[in-house]
Amino acid sequence: MIGKSDDIIIKTIARIFVPFLQLYALYVIMHGHYSPGGGFQGGVILGASMALLLITHGYDELKRRLPEGALIFLGSLGVLIYAGIGLICLLLGGNYLDYSQLSVILGVDAPHARSLGILGVELGVGFTVMAIMYSIFFDISTGGILPEDQRREDRAEGER
Amino acid sequence: MNIFFVAVGMGLCALVFLVLYRAIFGPGVFNRIAAISAVGTKTLIILLIIGYVYNRVEMFIDISMVYALLNFIGCIAAAKYLEMER
Numbered sequence: 001m002i003g004k005s006d007d008i009i010i011k012t013i014a015r016i017f018v019p020f021l022q023l024y025a026l027y028v029i030m031h032g033h034y035s036p037g038g039g040f041q042g043g044v045i046l047g048a049s050m051a052l053l054l055i056t057h058g059y060d061e062l063k064r065r066l067p068e069g070a071l072i073f074l075g076s077l078g079v080l081i082y083a084g085i086g087l088i089c090l091l092l093g094g095n096y097l098d099y100s101q102l103s104v105i106l107g108v109d110a111p112h113a114r115s116l117g118i119l120g121v122e123l124g125v126g127f128t129v130m131a132i133m134y135s136i137f138f139d140i141s142t143g144g145i146l147p148e149d150q151r152r153e154d155r156a157e158g159e160r
Numbered sequence: 161m162n163i164f165f166v167a168v169g170m171g172l173c174a175l176v177f178l179v180l181y182r183a184i185f186g187p188g189v190f191n192r193i194a195a196i197s198a199v200g201t202k203t204l205i206i207l208l209i210i211g212y213v214y215n216r217v218e219m220f221i222d223i224s225m226v227y228a229l230l231n232f233i234g235c236i237a238a239a240k241y242l243e244m245e246r
Binding site: 014028035045 | 218222
């Protein structure tokens with residue numbers, strides 16, 4: 001599943017397609033309060049674009065662009081953004097995730113602060129969902145064995 | 161005009177069942193993949209018609225676009241899986 005595809009049509013389509021997919025995912029995240037969508041849906045589309053790249057361009061290409069350490073970092077960063085915004089509201093004297101308290105920091109009135117706070121939380125959700133969706137797909141398609149481990153094992157087998 | 165679109169949507173819903181027959185009983189995996197892809201395309205059009213009937217096209221067009229994108233990715237993933245099996 002994570003091998004490189006030989007078909008030039010599939011590879012070209014994916015290369016043209018992926019930037020639009022990611023732009024659309026950003027639109028879904030940013031436009032979440034006016035239309036269907038939000039952090040989770042946009043994150044799923046971002047993760048799907050990465051999965052498409054993994055299917056068509058192979059593991060070695062993806063390892064260069066999005067290593068597994070970055071996935072763990074992004075997943076934790078999203079949770080940190082979400083919990084951090086909630087905690088800042090708590091420290092400013094409101095309830096947890098009471099965005100109107102953010103108006104002191106951001107310097108705008110309460111409705112604007114509420115809108116910006118929701119946008120920040122949605123961004124955090126988007127990061128986490130993207131990283132976790134992609135890593136679930138990656139773990140299922142490799143079966144838990146990374147290609148470099150497999151290669152090293154094969155080489156050891158050959159020497160023996 | 162609304163009656164016309166509702167009728168078209170009902171017709172498409174009926175056609176989905178015909179394709180679903182191919183997806184369940186169809187000989188071979190490739191017929192099934194093609195059938196599932198066709199069901200996805202019909203669902204997309206039905207979503208747009210629902211949006212038109214309820215006067216909320218700008219909302220439903222987002223959903224149907226995501227549906228089309230994920231349908232395409234799912235189709236490629238199934239094809240890749242079959243290529244690996246060989």
